[in-house]
Amino acid sequence: MKHPVDVHVGKRIRHRRWTLGTTQQQLADKVGIKFQQIQKYETGANRVSASRLWDIAGALGVPVSFFFEGMDGQARPELAGGPAMPDDILSDREALELLRSYYAIPEAQRRRLFDLARVLSDAA
Incomplete structure (x- = not known):
């Protein structure tokens, strides 16, 4: 087992x-x-x-x-x-592909996307 x-x-x-x-x-x-x-x-x-x-x-x-x-x-x-x-x-392959795509974004834009996701998740 x-x-x-x-x-x-x-x-x-x-x-x-x-x-x-x-x-x-x-x-x-x-x-x-x-x-x-x-x-x-x-x-x-x-x-x-x-x-x-x-x-x-x-x-x-x-x-x-x-x-x-x-x-x-x-x-x-x-x-x-x-x-x-x-x-x-x-x-979950989709989650890992999302993660890989996220880190392919330039750092400044990635930070903005992260901040947006945090705001959206707090609003939910």
Whole structure:
């Protein structure tokens, strides 16, 4: 049976990989493993060892702690009184494509868009 932490870490790996526009094969090449192993990590079918997670974090340009963000109740907006987010937001391709498009916008315009979104969400 899959452990929830392994599934969460796998989703975070997939999320970061998609955000960067990196394929499983490209990530596997950087880490020195087969892409099938990346598939297994991303689904939570296989646990990621500490040393492998360290390598994956380096290849994806994030600290190891990135993969555990959202594991405690403090990081979940619905528990902090904010809007509820689907549990599988990291596996939603549309959300990740939106994120990638957002970061493709020049910084000054991106800041204005962010401010607009914040105002609209407060008004709702």
